Amino acid sequence: MIEIRDGKKVLITPVSAEDLKDIHIGDIIYLDGSLTTCRDVAHRRVVEEGREIPVDVRNNAILHAGPIIRPLENDKFEMVSVGPTTSMRMEKFEYEFVQTTGVRVIVGKGGMKENTANACKDFGCIHCVIPAGNAVVAAVCVEEIERAEWRDLGMPETLWNCRVKEFGPLIVSIDAEGRNYFEEKKVEYNKRKDEQVDLISKQVGFIK
Amino acid sequence: MTKEVQVQKMTETMAKFVGYTGKVLPDDVIAKLEELRAKEDSPMATVIYDTMFRNQKLARELDRPSCQDTGVLQFWVKCGTGFPLINELEGLLKEAVVKATFETPLRHNSVETFDEYNTGKNVGKGTPTVWWDIVPNWDGCEIYTYMAGGGCTLPGNATVLMPGEGYEGVTKFVLDRMTSYGLNACPPLLVGVGVANAVETAALLSKKALMRPIGSHNDNERAAKMEKLLEDGINAIGLGPQGMGGNYSVMGVHIENTARHPSAIGVAVNVGCWSHRRGHIVFDKDLNWTVTTHSGFEM
Numbered sequence: 001m002i003e004i005r006d007g008k009k010v011l012i013t014p015v016s017a018e019d020l021k022d023i024h025i026g027d028i029i030y031l032d033g034s035l036t037t038c039r040d041v042a043h044r045r046v047v048e049e050g051r052e053i054p055v056d057v058r059n060n061a062i063l064h065a066g067p068i069i070r071p072l073e074n075d076k077f078e079m080v081s082v083g084p085t086t087s088m089r090m091e092k093f094e095y096e097f098v099q100t101t102g103v104r105v106i107v108g109k110g111g112m113k114e115n116t117a118n119a120c121k122d123f124g125c126i127h128c129v130i131p132a133g134n135a136v137v138a139a140v141c142v143e144e145i146e147r148a149e150w151r152d153l154g155m156p157e158t159l160w161n162c163r164v165k166e167f168g169p170l171i172v173s174i175d176a177e178g179r180n181y182f183e184e185k186k187v188e189y190n191k192r193k194d195e196q197v198d199l200i201s202k203q204v205g206f207i208k
Numbered sequence: 209m210t211k212e213v214q215v216q217k218m219t220e221t222m223a224k225f226v227g228y229t230g231k232v233l234p235d236d237v238i239a240k241l242e243e244l245r246a247k248e249d250s251p252m253a254t255v256i257y258d259t260m261f262r263n264q265k266l267a268r269e270l271d272r273p274s275c276q277d278t279g280v281l282q283f284w285v286k287c288g289t290g291f292p293l294i295n296e297l298e299g300l301l302k303e304a305v306v307k308a309t310f311e312t313p314l315r316h317n318s319v320e321t322f323d324e325y326n327t328g329k330n331v332g333k334g335t336p337t338v339w340w341d342i343v344p345n346w347d348g349c350e351i352y353t354y355m356a357g358g359g360c361t362l363p364g365n366a367t368v369l370m371p372g373e374g375y376e377g378v379t380k381f382v383l384d385r386m387t388s389y390g391l392n393a394c395p396p397l398l399v400g401v402g403v404a405n406a407v408e409t410a411a412l413l414s415k416k417a418l419m420r421p422i423g424s425h426n427d428n429e430r431a432a433k434m435e436k437l438l439e440d441g442i443n444a445i446g447l448g449p450q451g452m453g454g455n456y457s458v459m460g461v462h463i464e465n466t467a468r469h470p471s472a473i474g475v476a477v478n479v480g481c482w483s484h485r486r487g488h489i490v491f492d493k494d495l496n497w498t499v500t501t502h503s504g505f506e507m
Contacts, residue, residue: 026252028252028255065276066276066277066315067276067315068272068273068276068278068313068314068315070313080272080273080276080313081272081273081274081275081276081315082276083275083276083277085277085358085359086358086359086362086392086393087392088392109359109392109394109450110359110391110392110393110450110451111391111392111451129450129452131255131256131259131260131449131450132275132359132394132450132481133260133263133274133275133394133481133482133483134259134260134262134263134274134275135263135267135272135273135274135275135276135277136263136266136267136270136272136273136274137259137262137263137266139272139276140266140270154316154325154326154328155315155316155326155328156315156316156317156326169255169256169259171252171255171256171450171452181452182391182451182452185391185451185452185453186387186391188446188453189387189391189445189446189447190387192444192445192446193383193384193386193387193445195444196383196441196442196444196445197376197379197380197383197441199441200376200379200383200437200438200441201376201379201380203433203437204374204375204376204378204379204434204437205374205375205376206374206375206430207371207374207375
């Protein structure tokens, strides 16, 4: 579901493929509902080991992140700091991960490539970045940690299933049409980089 | 003070300081970020910078690490031979990291290689990393602390160029890394470049360069010129905050260098993210300390 709240576009889980139709790369959105941290080894377990993910992320969101958690009493936890980790590390697994789990919103840091863009297009999913290094802004959007699964992976890699409120800002980097913000920007960056290499090279001929 | 009390005192100071550097950025980094923020005009860059500054404010108010990746701790130690705790220093730094891990709290970031398990305490074989410089005839000790996060560790790269490739080759090596890996490493970045005789010396210097204050320059005129050229060049790529586009890309470029073999140019690049959590503390022989990077730090 989508709601416009104080001028903010808020996606509310469960999210349908239809909800993602009017969301495009470069848009800034927010998320309410179920968000589960999920990163390297969890992806490997689902894709390579064929294990069933113990938190149902279908039509919900995952976050490439390894948080700092404070244990409370009665098997409860507090989210102290949480921010995204480099999404590219999950690129290798993401097509099959989306296909298997039915996740709709992937939040992380930096760009991803064709595997993820194809998954977004084929299965109706988006990838967003939350500005990284802003772990307290993100943590205060977590209302409660509802479950913790695969705890054997340690604090950073446990699946921390959170209920979030206006989690963001999320900048859409891959939309459900498969357009990829970072890959489009990279073409510009590389062109300018080549120009700069030529320009600088003319001024650093120190070996004569 | 007995030796035991001295060790305890320094351990507590270091644990507290390490924790503090995870919550509050150094004064020079904040000043540079404010300067860069004012020079961006797109709505996206504005939203990102607003989030960054709100985050630093919240981290201070709620007393929490500002970034969840509190890194693997690295210490650059310049220790006088007469410093009373020279023998205990490495052990107490390890103990300070364990203490800071539980008190701050810091994320558990030490995974033993091959056995592949997280120690849960931020210490392991060779971590925290401690690099030593011994200063003869001095009784003080100077320590740079650094939280090396995963994101800004990834772009690290080193190679040995043939002299024919020259400083032009160095330029290409550094700039290529900015558009392949740098954009994902949380720009605006601080870029460290080592130019030296081999891969290991260049690599070490490229990280050491990140300990220098922002705005400082290499003493060598040509090296300083190259720092400026690289800074302007990377800015012109327009990575912007978070690599999502903007008018600037970096907080600075620092080059550190040594002489080289006639047949080789060792070159390395390392980056610090916008959340550049380095600290600098100096102890005298009585363990009175001075912090140069964080004006708000108190025991």
